[in-house]
Amino acid sequence: MSWRKDQRRAERGYHHGNLKEALLQAALDLIAQKGAAGFTFADAARMAGVSPAAPYRHFRDRxxxxxxxxxxxxxxxxxxxxxxxxxxxxxxxxxxxxxxxxxxxxxxxxxxxxxxxxxxxxxxxxxxxxxxxxxxxxxxxxxxxxxxxxxxxxxxxxxxxxxxxxxxxxxxxxxxxxxxxxxxxxxxxxxxxxxxxxxxxxxxxxxLGFPTDRKPSAEPGARSAEPPPVPASDGPAGSPTGPWGRPK
Amino acid sequence: MSWRKDQRRAERGYHHGNLKEALLQAALDLIAQKGAAGFTFADAARMAGVSPAAPYRHFRDRxxxxxxxxxxxxxxxxxxxxxxxxxxxxxxxxxxxxxxxxxxxxxxxxxxxxxxxxxxxxxxxxxxxxxxxxxxxxxxxxxxxxxxxxxxxxxxxxxxxxxxxxxxxxxxxxxxxxxxxxxxxxxxxxxxxxxxxxxxxxxxxxxLGFPTDRKPSAEPGARSAEPPPVPASDGPAGSPTGPWGRPK
DNA sequence: CAGCTCATGTGAAAGACGTTTACATGAGCC
DNA sequence: GGCTCATGTAAACGTCTTTCACATGAGCTG
Structure with missing residues (x-):
C-alpha cells in the first residue's frame, strides 16, 4: 500500500537534502492548482515525499x-x-x-x-x-x-x-x-x-498634458529628427482618433 | 462546564428559529475579525449557539x-x-x-x-x-x-x-x-x-477631453447661467493648477 | 577512522474543522 | 391528538496543523 513512500525514501535516503526548496516549489504548484487558500502544508510535504512534520524544520508554520x-x-x-x-x-x-x-x-x-x-x-x-x-x-x-x-x-x-x-x-x-x-x-x-x-x-x-500620439519618442536629448509630436490637447481639429481606436 | 450551551438552548428551545440569518450575521462578524480565509463554519455555529452540524441544514457547505x-x-x-x-x-x-x-x-x-x-x-x-x-x-x-x-x-x-x-x-x-x-x-x-x-x-x-474645473456643473439642459467651463486642454495659459492642488 | 554533535526527518498524538449519518425534537397541519 | 417534516444533535471519519520525543546520518574533531 505505502510502498511509494518507502521507495521514495530508499531513493533519496533519510535526509531529503534540499527540502526547503522542494517545499517552496511544491507550494507554488499547489497554489497554482488550488489557490492560495486551498494550499496545504501537509500536501506540500506529501509532494516532497516527507512526513507532515518535516516542513516545520524549515518554516515556523504555514x-x-x-x-x-x-x-x-x-x-x-x-x-x-x-x-x-x-x-x-x-x-x-x-x-x-x-x-x-x-x-x-x-x-x-x-x-x-x-x-x-x-x-x-x-x-x-x-x-x-x-x-x-x-x-x-x-x-x-x-x-x-x-x-x-x-x-x-x-x-x-x-x-x-x-x-x-x-x-x-x-x-x-x-x-x-x-x-x-x-x-x-x-x-x-x-x-x-x-x-x-x-x-x-x-x-x-x-x-496630465503629455503628448500622446502612438510613438512619443521625441524627448529632449533623444536623437530624433522628426518634428515634436503634436499634443493631443490641440482641440477639435487635433487628434481624430482616441487611444481606443477609430469609432465604428 | 458546558452549562453555557445548555443554558443557551434553554433560552431559545431546541429550534433556533432564525438560524440562517444568525449564521450569516455570525459569519460577517468572524470575517471582520479574522478575514475571509480564517472564518470557520464551526465558529459560526458556535457563535449562533448550535452544534457544528446544524449549519448544513441551511447551506450545502462552507x-x-x-x-x-x-x-x-x-x-x-x-x-x-x-x-x-x-x-x-x-x-x-x-x-x-x-x-x-x-x-x-x-x-x-x-x-x-x-x-x-x-x-x-x-x-x-x-x-x-x-x-x-x-x-x-x-x-x-x-x-x-x-x-x-x-x-x-x-x-x-x-x-x-x-x-x-x-x-x-x-x-x-x-x-x-x-x-x-x-x-x-x-x-x-x-x-x-x-x-x-x-x-x-x-x-x-x-x-478624454472633459472640462475639469472643480465644479463642472454646466451641462446641456442644466439651468446654469455661467459660461461653459474652460477645457483643461487649453494649453499652457489654461489651468494653472492640476487636480492635485497647487505645486508648492 | 572513531566518535560526537546537531541539523534534519519520523511517528505518534492532541486538538480543530468539514462533512456525513442516524437519531431527536417539536411546530404546524389534518 | 397524532403525523410529518423541517430543523437541530451526537457521534464518527478523515484531514489538517502543530508539538514532542526519538531516529538518522552528514560533517567536524581528534
Missing amino acids: DELLASIAQRGYEQFEQQLTQAWDDGRPDTATAFERVGKAYLRFAREEPSFYSAMFESGLPVESNPALQAASERAFAVIRAAAERLAALAPPGLPRPPAMMMALHIWSMSHGIASLFGRGDAARRKLPMSPEELLEAEVLIYLRG | DELLASIAQRGYEQFEQQLTQAWDDGRPDTATAFERVGKAYLRFAREEPSFYSAMFESGLPVESNPALQAASERAFAVIRAAAERLAALAPPGLPRPPAMMMALHIWSMSHGIASLFGRGDAARRKLPMSPEELLEAEVLIYLRG
Whole structure:
C-alpha cells in the first residue's frame, strides 16, 4: 500500500537534502492548482515525499512558507519590472508602457506568486522583509514615474511623481485583479486587459498634458529628427482618433 | 462546564428559529475579525449557539455560506452605488465622482462583504446568482459611464462607455484593494485613498477631453447661467493648477 | 577512522474543522 | 391528538496543523 513512500525514501535516503526548496516549489504548484487558500502544508510535504512534520524544520508554520513565497514573488516582480523599464530606453514613454504590461504579464504568468503576494491575506506590514521587498518593487514604478514626471510639458504644473506612481499602480493592479488572470474572475471584456490598460494609461497621461500620439519618442536629448509630436490637447481639429481606436 | 450551551438552548428551545440569518450575521462578524480565509463554519455555529452540524441544514457547505454573503454584499454594493449615482443629480460629473467615493466607502465600511466578494477566491462564474448580482452592481457604473460619455465634448471622438466604465472600475478597485482598508495592506500614502481616486478620475476625464474645473456643473439642459467651463486642454495659459492642488 | 554533535526527518498524538449519518425534537397541519 | 417534516444533535471519519520525543546520518574533531 505505502510502498511509494518507502521507495521514495530508499531513493533519496533519510535526509531529503534540499527540502526547503522542494517545499517552496511544491507550494507554488499547489497554489497554482488550488489557490492560495486551498494550499496545504501537509500536501506540500506529501509532494516532497516527507512526513507532515518535516516542513516545520524549515518554516515556523504555514504562514511563514506563504510569506517566503510572497517574498520571492516580490523579488521576481521587481526584477521583471526593472527589466521592462530598462532604465527608460528607448524612450521614457515606451518604457513606461512596458512596465504596465509587465505588471499584467506577471499576474497572468505567475498566478501563484501573484496570489501569495496580493490575495493570500498575509499581513504585509507584520513582516519587515516582506514589506521591504514589496517596497522595492513599487520603487521601480515610482522611479519610472519620476522620470516621466520630469518630462511633463512646461507651462503646466508638474504632477507629483509619487501620485503618478500610485495611480499607475492602482490601474495596473485593478485590471490585473479584476480581469487579468488565466480564467479566474474573468468577465467578458470588449478588449484584452493589455489593451484596456494601455488605453487607460494613455488617457491618463494625456490628462496630465503629455503628448500622446502612438510613438512619443521625441524627448529632449533623444536623437530624433522628426518634428515634436503634436499634443493631443490641440482641440477639435487635433487628434481624430482616441487611444481606443477609430469609432465604428 | 458546558452549562453555557445548555443554558443557551434553554433560552431559545431546541429550534433556533432564525438560524440562517444568525449564521450569516455570525459569519460577517468572524470575517471582520479574522478575514475571509480564517472564518470557520464551526465558529459560526458556535457563535449562533448550535452544534457544528446544524449549519448544513441551511447551506450545502462552507463555500455556499460564503457565496451567500458575497451575494448580499453585491446587492448592498449595488444599492450604495445606485444611491450615490442618484440618477446623475445634480449633475453628471458630481454624481460620477460620488460613485467612485461610494466604492471606496463600501470597501472601508463593509470589509467583510468586500472580502467575501473580492478576496475569498470564490469562483464567481460558477454561481449564476452571484454572477448576476455582480453584474447588476457593475451595471450601475456602466450606466453612469454611459451618461458621462454622452456629455463628451463634441468634435472629439466619443469614448466607448463600456471602456470608461471598466477604467473607472479598475481604478476604484485598485485603490480599494491596495490602500483602501481599515488598516490592512495600507502603505503610507501622501494622500487619502479618496483624494487619490478623485485626482485619478479627474485626470482621466481630462484626458478624454472633459472640462475639469472643480465644479463642472454646466451641462446641456442644466439651468446654469455661467459660461461653459474652460477645457483643461487649453494649453499652457489654461489651468494653472492640476487636480492635485497647487505645486508648492 | 572513531566518535560526537546537531541539523534534519519520523511517528505518534492532541486538538480543530468539514462533512456525513442516524437519531431527536417539536411546530404546524389534518 | 397524532403525523410529518423541517430543523437541530451526537457521534464518527478523515484531514489538517502543530508539538514532542526519538531516529538518522552528514560533517567536524581528534
